[in-house]
Amino acid sequence: MKTQDFKRLYVWEGPVRWFHWLNALSILVLTITGFMIADPPAIMSGQEASARYFFGTVRFIHFAAAYVFVGVMILRIYWAFAGNSYAHWKAFLPFSKEARKNIWHVLKHDILLLPEKKGEDSPINVGHNALAASAYVLMFLLALVMVFTGFGLFSDNAGWWLPKLFAWVPAFLGGDFMTRTLHHISMWLTWFIVFIHVYLVIFHDWSEGRGEVSAMVSGFKFLEKDGFKEEA
Amino acid sequence: MAKLDQRETYFDAIAKMGYTRRDFMKFATFMAAYMGLKTSAIAQIADALESKPRVPVIWEHYQECTCCSESFIRSDHPIVADIILDKISLDYTETLMAAAGEQAEAAKHETMEKYHGEYILCVEGSVPLKNDGQYCCIAGKTALEQLREAAAGAKAIIAWGSCASNGCVQAAYPNPTGATPIHKIIKDKPIIKVPGCPPIGEVMAGVIVHLVTFGTLPELDRIGRPKAFYAKRVHDSCYRRPYYDAGLFAERFDDENAKKGYCLYKVGCKGPMTYNSCGTIRWNNGVSYPIQSGHGCIGCSEENFWDNGPLYERLTGLKGFGIESTADRIGVGITTGLAAGIGVHAVASAIAKRREKRERLAKAKANEENLEA
Numbered sequence: 001m002k003t004q005d006f007k008r009l010y011v012w013e014g015p016v017r018w019f020h021w022l023n024a025l026s027i028l029v030l031t032i033t034g035f036m037i038a039d040p041p042a043i044m045s046g047q048e049a050s051a052r053y054f055f056g057t058v059r060f061i062h063f064a065a066a067y068v069f070v071g072v073m074i075l076r077i078y079w080a081f082a083g084n085s086y087a088h089w090k091a092f093l094p095f096s097k098e099a100r101k102n103i104w105h106v107l108k109h110d111i112l113l114l115p116e117k118k119g120e121d122s123p124i125n126v127g128h129n130a131l132a133a134s135a136y137v138l139m140f141l142l143a144l145v146m147v148f149t150g151f152g153l154f155s156d157n158a159g160w161w162l163p164k165l166f167a168w169v170p171a172f173l174g175g176d177f178m179t180r181t182l183h184h185i186s187m188w189l190t191w192f193i194v195f196i197h198v199y200l201v202i203f204h205d206w207s208e209g210r211g212e213v214s215a216m217v218s219g220f221k222f223l224e225k226d227g228f229k230e231e232a
Numbered sequence: 233m234a235k236l237d238q239r240e241t242y243f244d245a246i247a248k249m250g251y252t253r254r255d256f257m258k259f260a261t262f263m264a265a266y267m268g269l270k271t272s273a274i275a276q277i278a279d280a281l282e283s284k285p286r287v288p289v290i291w292e293h294y295q296e297c298t299c300c301s302e303s304f305i306r307s308d309h310p311i312v313a314d315i316i317l318d319k320i321s322l323d324y325t326e327t328l329m330a331a332a333g334e335q336a337e338a339a340k341h342e343t344m345e346k347y348h349g350e351y352i353l354c355v356e357g358s359v360p361l362k363n364d365g366q367y368c369c370i371a372g373k374t375a376l377e378q379l380r381e382a383a384a385g386a387k388a389i390i391a392w393g394s395c396a397s398n399g400c401v402q403a404a405y406p407n408p409t410g411a412t413p414i415h416k417i418i419k420d421k422p423i424i425k426v427p428g429c430p431p432i433g434e435v436m437a438g439v440i441v442h443l444v445t446f447g448t449l450p451e452l453d454r455i456g457r458p459k460a461f462y463a464k465r466v467h468d469s470c471y472r473r474p475y476y477d478a479g480l481f482a483e484r485f486d487d488e489n490a491k492k493g494y495c496l497y498k499v500g501c502k503g504p505m506t507y508n509s510c511g512t513i514r515w516n517n518g519v520s521y522p523i524q525s526g527h528g529c530i531g532c533s534e535e536n537f538w539d540n541g542p543l544y545e546r547l548t549g550l551k552g553f554g555i556e557s558t559a560d561r562i563g564v565g566i567t568t569g570l571a572a573g574i575g576v577h578a579v580a581s582a583i584a585k586r587r588e589k590r591e592r593l594a595k596a597k598a599n600e601e602n603l604e605a
Contacts, residue, residue: 006599038560039546040498042483054479111577113584156465171454176465176505177531177540181559188563192570199574207585209592 012219016087019076026069033062086127092137102130149183239285266438268460280445288351291325294375295368296357299430300393307433337371353386358395362410388422397427404538425456429532434513435461466503466529469511500544501528508533
């Protein structure tokens with residue numbers, strides 16, 4: 001049997017990895033505190049209200065995590081221009097024929113699990129998987145909805161100009177009711193994508209053995225040399 | 233009935249009514265305080281009411297319950313009710329004028345012609361548009377015709393209450409009469425929205441006094457509500473707010489926490505989403521407001537409050553998914569479906585990719601042997 005060489009390739013640069021994990025952490029924190037704000041836990045206390053600030057703290061954590069979320073989002077947008085080709089904004093948009101072909105390939109063989117024909121050209125996505133890249137665009141749009149509705153709801157209590165820039169959002173959507181509902185739905189949609197993302201990353205790591213999971217920690221992926229065209 | 237020929241000032245009128253100057257100054261002070269103005273504005277208000285001729289007002293009633301008028305005549309200073317509304321300003325209002333029938337319509341048309349471009353049109357109620365607007369007819373004309381006619385010569389329009397501002401209850405799904413708020417019909421006049429079901433009497437008085445005193449519209453927010461009264465949520469001025477921040481909530485209306493006066497957030501209080509002055513000005517001479525009486529805010533001054541989920545739960549309904557659907561229920565459903573889908577995919581891929589996997593493992597073993605060799 002022919003042995004196979006693997007090439008160790010640096011794909012995810014530092015800012016991408018930092019973005020990923022801070023983003024994941026902030027989404028987790030935002031969701032937990034968000035659910036608490038939507039439906040606060042029943043706490044009994046003998047203390048006077050003046051001695052406690054539990055719910056205020058929950059809301060503070062929610063707002064602080066929101067700023068982390070926005071901060072790393074800005075970092076990632078910057079890195080979509082400054083980073084390597086895998087992080088570049090062009091990598092996310094399925095405008096080239098090749099990208100569309102890759103999406104079709106992923107759909108056919110990874111999602112629908114149709115067997116690959118012998119000798120069929122099997123494109124390898126070194127950076128983002130072509131289908132996933134489109135999903136991240138969707139996730140970015142969802143994040144924008146989150147930021148706009150979130151800051152819109154927050155703007156009235158805000159002490160500085162940035163959240164106040166979003167004061168038009170509730171007025172545009174027809175009040176805080178609708179804004180809050182949209183904020184809540186976007187959270188569910190975000191988690192919908194997160195669940196698929198986590199599952200498919202593990203699935204690809206398992207089925208292809210390229211170190212998909214560890215790549216987001218180390219930055220390195222492993223690729224079979226014979227199936228891999230040198231990229232500039 | 234108003235004396236149309238005589239353009240007396242507000243002060244002349246109240247002096248005739250037997251109010252003293254002291255009462256008058258108290259009124260000016262009250263109004264300045266409600267509007268959030270500086271103390272120097274008290275003199276401005278007094279001066280305007282003393283020197284400017286009264287502004288003619290036509291007050292129309294369409295699809296509504298007259299709770300706005302009821303609220304107005306109960307605002308906490310008698311001058312508001314006696315003078316501005318009842319005796320002086322109103323040239324036409326179905327509820328309170330002495331005239332009726334032909335006489336009343338004649339008085340209205342006289343005002344519309346005589347003070348064309350000068351009068352204030354106050355509208356209470358929404359306008360039905362379905363079935364040619366036949367659901368609300370006054371003096372043989374539909375509300376839509378009445379509104380267009382009255383609005384043509386108005387200097388400004390005040391949309392009293394949630395009906396005129398956003399449709400209120402009669403615009404709730406499925407809105408059988410096609411109830412429509414004023415701003416969706418009249419586009420070429422300045423409109424002040426004073427939502428609430430009803431709005432607070434002092435807020436209504438404040439809006440009118442502002443128009444009279446400064447001759448301009450009060451500062452409005454993006455939706456067209458006066459900022460002086462609608463800039464803050466009920467939640468932000470609520471006296472139970474410390475309980476909210478402490479995380480102390482009433483779980484049910486009859487529990488110990490409710491008795492202690494804890495925050496009503498979890499029993500559906502809509503204060504955190506509702507912009508109004510209930511927490512500061514309060515109702516019935518500042519006696520109380522819903523939350524102080526132990527009942528959550530129902531958000532009556534917000535658009536679509538009737539369709540925005542149950543009044544006693546912290547949920548918001550989603551249209552198109554059935555009445556009982558909520559974002560959470562749908563989210564849980566979708567996530568469960570997704571988990572099932574992931575499970576199926578995992579099993580299926582373990583089967584479909586078993587040969588590929590075996591080959592890979594073989595390759596990997598060969599590599600390991602190579603390394604050792």
